[in-house]
Amino acid sequence: MELSSLLHDLHLSPASSSSSEKPLPSPALPPITELLSRLQEKLIGASTDSETSSLIGRVEQLFQTADPHWLFSPVSANQDDGWAGLRAAYSSLVSALIGCAALPLCEDDCGSLPAAAYQSVPTRAGPVCSALRALLGTLGDWEAGGGARGGRTGLLLTVAPPICVFAVTHFQDQAWTSSSSRAAAQSLQGALLRAGGWRDSPHLLMGDGSQDKAEEGGGGRSRGILGGILDVLQPQLTKDSWQRCEAVKLVFAWTLLQVTRPSLSPHLPHLLPPSLLLSDHYRPENCMLGVRCLHHIVLNTPAADLRQFNRAEVLYQALFKHLYTTEAAVIQPVLSCLLDLLLVLEKAPSSLAPSSSRRKPCRHDDVLRLVLTHMEAEHKVALRRVYASALPPYIDRMGVAVCRHLRRVERVVLGYLEIRDPPEETSRLKILEVLQKTTRAAWPRMASRVDVLLRCLLKLLLDVSSDSQLSDSVRQKLMNQTSLCVKLLDGCSQGTLQPLLQQVDSSCCSSEVLGCLATVTMTTER
Template sequence: MELSLLLHDLHLSPCSSSSEKPLPSPSLPPITELLSRLQDKLIGASTDSETSSLIGRVEQLFRTADPHWLFSPNSASQDDGWAGLRAAYGSLVSAVTGCAALPLCEDDCGSPSAAAYQSLPARAGPVCSALRALLGTLGNWESGGGARGGQTGLLLTVAPPICVFAVTHFQDQAWTSSSSRAAAQSLQEALLKAGRWRDSAHLLMGGGSQDAEREEGGRTSRGILGGVLDVLRPQLTKDSWQRCEAVKLVFAWTLLQVTRPSLSPHLHLLLPPSLLLNDHYRPENCMLGVRCLHHIVLHTPAADLRQFNRAEVLYQALFKHLYTTEAAVIQPVLSCLLDLLLVLEKPPSSLAPSSPRRKTCRHDDVLRLVLTHMEAENKVALRRVYAAALPPYIDRMGVAVCRHLRRLERVVLGYLEVTDPPEETSRLKILEVLQKTSRAAWPRMACRVDVLLRCLLKLLVDVSSDSQLGDSVRQKLMNETSLCIKLLDGCSQGALQPLLQQVDSSCCSPEVLSCLATVTTMTKR
């Protein structure tokens, strides 16, 4: 009865079929004609109530109609029939998801107001329900044999736009509510179930030959990454990506699901949008872009990154961020650069001392700029970021850190003099830097022992008398400082022993004397 009413409302005649092939039910029109009429109705709906009614009828159609009629072509030519059917379903799904599409920004300088998103959660729920009905019926029909043994391509046609819609609405954003997020998450689960994909990564990348052999019914497992990128591509251009608040989030979600070896073939589609995000002036977009670029660096073969000078482009795009004062941006940039530099050049620590290639390189450029900024930095957040990022760069440099000892000494002295309560993160990291430097460049540290020792002894005295420090933090600071003194004593070939033994006990607390006694005892052994 519902289907008859729908056909009547759409002005479809039961005898309008011109197919030479008999239909599952001779009283029903071609499904492609019905889908086309539904699409036109959805696009032309002028009120929310009319749209909601149409979506409800779409859901009822997919829940009650004969699957053989819904998913069988109505053309004498099988190839033309399947192509037309896939196009009809793709257009209908686009029209259905468009009923809950986000409003576009008028320019690239702001976002729509909260009022513009107010009706979206209520519209997204029925859309998710209708699409779940389609996926449930289509998935059961294809897994049950369907036409061509389940290889109709219909699911792979509708999956990309449905996936994009689900990802848009299951994120905690201004255009979603708890109910709409739950509905979108349920839609994503229905999509995975319909295609027998294990998870979102499998949905996008598909499986290899072994996975295909394990699939029930022998159906090959294919991913929809290319289809999702085709859906997103028109919105990811330089002039359009900022007009829709969701497109960057959907793109980032998609990219971060893809790993080796599936990322490399799509690199030409994934890299440009990531660079656009990275270059944006808003910190949140910039951080998202850096995160995408870092994922690309980690999951793309070095040879592919070096091809067409891509790695150099990435390096220049990231290096310019070292001049920013946003701690939230600097932190991921320094982490990404550390991995990208391995693509561009060999680490200085791996080169032999006599190697002709032991000359200044990009590692030096990054470390030099970081140390220069650290010297003058007075913001606590940035000092912590720089201090935390410095130890792995010292490790990477190895003995080549000798080129930067003068700047590094000034940074160590400056950071150890300033407290960083309550966890003393900056001081602890700088002590770690001093330890790594002493081990890597010990022949060049002897001339710096005097000034560094005075700073470390002062640090011991200050820490021991600081009542605001927790016991665990105080003990850790004193232990790390004692280790630094021990390493400096080794760099000077034991020259610190007489000085440490002459420390006046009346000027130091028992804790300081205990630390110094531990240093001299360990050194003698």
């Protein structure tokens, strides 16, 4: 396709060379902004898929064959106005190209569209990726080669955010992608990284921090595009609009999870509200995605910034209410996030001095109390496993302050050790760990509970030793951890358990159980 043919089809006439700051190539060409504007109009107004595909192909060939100086040089005598107009023209054209492969929107906030609604998207995304790759290749070479103000045109930083959003949308394994469209999007993302000299996706978003962020019109190199991406996503991340396009939440989460401290904190006002919206949704998959985003924010934001404007308290309230859900997949990330968030809100009870206001009850107590209460009545295996796995770090965090919850802890330990949890016995093993941590932290208060706990542990040893459904490795783990618990209880009771245990013989238990008890009577751990 000859460039003159494209100009003829678009009804564009050559311009005189006096309108440009440098001589135009021969033959004389119209201002590039006029051509870009006409191409944008054609792309938006295309009525058939074939017409759209033809236009995209011609745009690709334009970027592959045209003179870079003509493509990327302003035509206005005023330099600032010229560059601003050129950036706006390219931004509009890129938006029009991306719109050719836009995802259909839900008519309401019901959630998702059927897979058939996305049937034509992959075939339209491929040509768009190809055209955008051609643009990035030519623009990247032009700026890297010192074209126009030493590569500081700002064009790359203008087109990079929407192109990145488009690439991320289409390289994920979703209903609107195919293997070929995902490969094309991955290739587009690679072309974007090469064009700006970015090492990887985090560097693309955050840059290297060495360049003045306030510098206007800077080139893409060394600068991140996180702010630009958030500007692209922001209109779609409102309470009323984020559910209309399924890809928006995925692109937002992908972006957020790439950003670490210290780059995350300056963008917190734009990152926190969408994360809270996602976490508050009734669909578990959206809720989990939101909680994952919130946890990433907690881990990568200074505590002072989280406490500012009462953000940490808002996060705490948003997460705490999820403890009433019955979805195991939601409870697990919520408890993990809360554990880290609580250190932002208050000091760990275990780190407080004994004279520190007598370790007044705090949010740690509120969370642990609610978790233990739910554990007592829980009968679903999946939830029991989640609760049991999450409990040890909370007991660790409480330290001696766990004394306030000993009655609940005891009931949970007794209840969970009685119920089998094949094949890995996750719940029992974690509860034995809880008992060990509790005994070590609150040993002066455990002496009065030794009798009931010992009966439970001895019964567990007998049950495990005779359970033929357990693998040898799991059986050995259970018996070893149970023996350790008995040792710790013996230490709390000043060795009063040893005479009782020495009276046990082969008439009432197996040699395997006797071997475990022998380890207790030989040494006592304090």
